[in-house]
Amino acid sequence: MSTVSAVSTPSYQYETVYAAVCRHFEALDVASDLKPGMRVVLKPNLLYGKKPEAGVTTNPAILKAVIRWLTERGQTNIAVAESSGGLFNAEYMKGVYQASGYRVPGIQEYLNQDFTFGRRPTAEGFTTRAFNLITPILEADYIINLPKLKTHAMTTVSIGVKNLFGTIPGLQKPDMHRRYPETRDFVRMLCELCETVRPNVTLLDAVDSMEGNGPGGGTVKHTGLTLCARDVYALDVTAVRFMGLDPAGIPHLQAAREMGLLPGSIDLTGDEFIPCSPAFRLPDTRKSTGFDDSVPKLLRKPAEFVMDRLLRSYPDVDRSKCVGCGRCAESCPQKIIRVENKKASMPRRGCISCFCCQEMCPVHAISVKRGLRGL
Ligand code: SF4
Ligand code: SF4
Known part of the structure; x- marks a missing residue:
C-alpha cells in the first residue's frame, strides 16, 4: 500500500504553503530520512522562464517552504536543480530562474551552478541501458520532486513522472523524442527514467494548475490543493483522479501498469478532496x-x-x-x-x-x- 497525503492549500501565501509542507512531511515521516550533510536536491518544473502566475512553473512559494523546512532540521547541503526546455548552461538557466521568481532570498542561495552531466545505467533496461542525467541528480543523496499539475499535448498530463524528464540535460531532450517518437514508447521511457532517478518524495503543486493546451499554453485553473507521496506513481494516479480523469486512459499510467510499477492500493490521508467537476479540459491533441x-x-x-x-x-x-x-x-x-x-x-x-x-x-x-x- 502506498500513502498519498492531501492538504487543502488555498493560496500561495507563504505561511499557508509552509503549513501544508509541514503537514505532508509529518504524515510521511520525511524527517526520519534525513542525515547530517546529505545532498538534498529539489527538482521543480521550470519548463521555461515564466512568471509564477502563468501556471507553467512550480511556484517559488513551494520551493521556499521546502527549503525552510529542511534548513530548520539542520540540512545545509541543498540544491535546486532543473534542466528546462532549451539550453542547460549558466546563462540560460539564470534567465529561467529570474523570470520564474526563483532569484529571491530563501531560494537563490541554493540554485544549482553545475551544468555538467553524466551517465547512469538503468536497472531493468526496458527501453534503454543508460540515461544521461544532470550532475546534481547523479550526486544527490535525496531527491524531492516538485512537479506542477498540468495537462500535456503529448502525454495528456504532466505530473510527477513527467517532471523527471527535466533531469535529461538541455537539448538532449529532443533527442529522446526522436528515439521514442510514439507516445506509448515515450511514456515507457519516462517510467524507466523515473526508476533510474528514483525520487524519494514527490510534492505536487496543484494550488494553481493548468488545463487545456498545457504544459505551456493552457489556461490557469485554481485547484487549491497540494499532494505528497513517497510513491510517485501513487501520487500521479491520485492527481489524475483529482483532475476528474480516468487513470486507465493516461498513457504513462498504462505503461506503469504493464511494467508492474503501479501500487496495489492507495491510502489517502489528510484532507478530503472532491475530483474536479467539470474535469480538466484536455489539450486539443487529445480530443x-x-x-x-x-x-x-x-x-x-x-x-x-x-x-x-x-x-x-x-x-x-x-x-x-x-x-x-x-x-x-x-x-x-x-x-x-x-x-x-x-x-x-x-x-x-x-x-x-x-x-x-x-x-x-x-x-x-x-x-x-x-x-x-x-x-
Ligand atoms: S510537433 Fe513536429 S514540428 Fe513540432 S517539434 Fe515535434 S516534430 Fe517538430
Ligand atoms: S512559432 Fe513561437 S517559438 Fe516558433 S519562432 Fe514563432 S514565436 Fe518563436
Missing part, C-alpha cells in the same frame, strides 16, 4: 474525433476508432502571432522547422507530433490541426 448525435450511437465508437487512425494532430503556426524567436526550431527533434524573415514554418512531412514546438513557444502562436497521417 477525440467526437461524432455528434447525427451518427447512430452504435457506430460512433468504431467510427472514432477509424478516424483516429487515419488522422493525426499536427502543429500549425499563426504567423501573425509568431515573433521569430526560433525556440520551436531549437527544440524540434526532427529539425524540420524553418524560421525565415522572423516567421516560423513547419511542414507535416517528417513531423512526429511531439509538440515540443508548441510547448516552447513563448507567445502561444502554435495550435493543433488534424490532418491525414503522413501527408
Whole structure:
C-alpha cells in the first residue's frame, strides 16, 4: 500500500504553503530520512522562464517552504536543480530562474551552478541501458520532486513522472523524442527514467494548475490543493483522479501498469478532496474525433476508432502571432522547422507530433490541426 497525503492549500501565501509542507512531511515521516550533510536536491518544473502566475512553473512559494523546512532540521547541503526546455548552461538557466521568481532570498542561495552531466545505467533496461542525467541528480543523496499539475499535448498530463524528464540535460531532450517518437514508447521511457532517478518524495503543486493546451499554453485553473507521496506513481494516479480523469486512459499510467510499477492500493490521508467537476479540459491533441448525435450511437465508437487512425494532430503556426524567436526550431527533434524573415514554418512531412514546438513557444502562436497521417 502506498500513502498519498492531501492538504487543502488555498493560496500561495507563504505561511499557508509552509503549513501544508509541514503537514505532508509529518504524515510521511520525511524527517526520519534525513542525515547530517546529505545532498538534498529539489527538482521543480521550470519548463521555461515564466512568471509564477502563468501556471507553467512550480511556484517559488513551494520551493521556499521546502527549503525552510529542511534548513530548520539542520540540512545545509541543498540544491535546486532543473534542466528546462532549451539550453542547460549558466546563462540560460539564470534567465529561467529570474523570470520564474526563483532569484529571491530563501531560494537563490541554493540554485544549482553545475551544468555538467553524466551517465547512469538503468536497472531493468526496458527501453534503454543508460540515461544521461544532470550532475546534481547523479550526486544527490535525496531527491524531492516538485512537479506542477498540468495537462500535456503529448502525454495528456504532466505530473510527477513527467517532471523527471527535466533531469535529461538541455537539448538532449529532443533527442529522446526522436528515439521514442510514439507516445506509448515515450511514456515507457519516462517510467524507466523515473526508476533510474528514483525520487524519494514527490510534492505536487496543484494550488494553481493548468488545463487545456498545457504544459505551456493552457489556461490557469485554481485547484487549491497540494499532494505528497513517497510513491510517485501513487501520487500521479491520485492527481489524475483529482483532475476528474480516468487513470486507465493516461498513457504513462498504462505503461506503469504493464511494467508492474503501479501500487496495489492507495491510502489517502489528510484532507478530503472532491475530483474536479467539470474535469480538466484536455489539450486539443487529445480530443477525440467526437461524432455528434447525427451518427447512430452504435457506430460512433468504431467510427472514432477509424478516424483516429487515419488522422493525426499536427502543429500549425499563426504567423501573425509568431515573433521569430526560433525556440520551436531549437527544440524540434526532427529539425524540420524553418524560421525565415522572423516567421516560423513547419511542414507535416517528417513531423512526429511531439509538440515540443508548441510547448516552447513563448507567445502561444502554435495550435493543433488534424490532418491525414503522413501527408
Ligand atoms: S514540428 Fe513540432 S510537433 Fe513536429 S516534430 Fe517538430 S517539434 Fe515535434
Ligand atoms: S517559438 Fe513561437 S514565436 Fe518563436 S519562432 Fe516558433 S512559432 Fe514563432
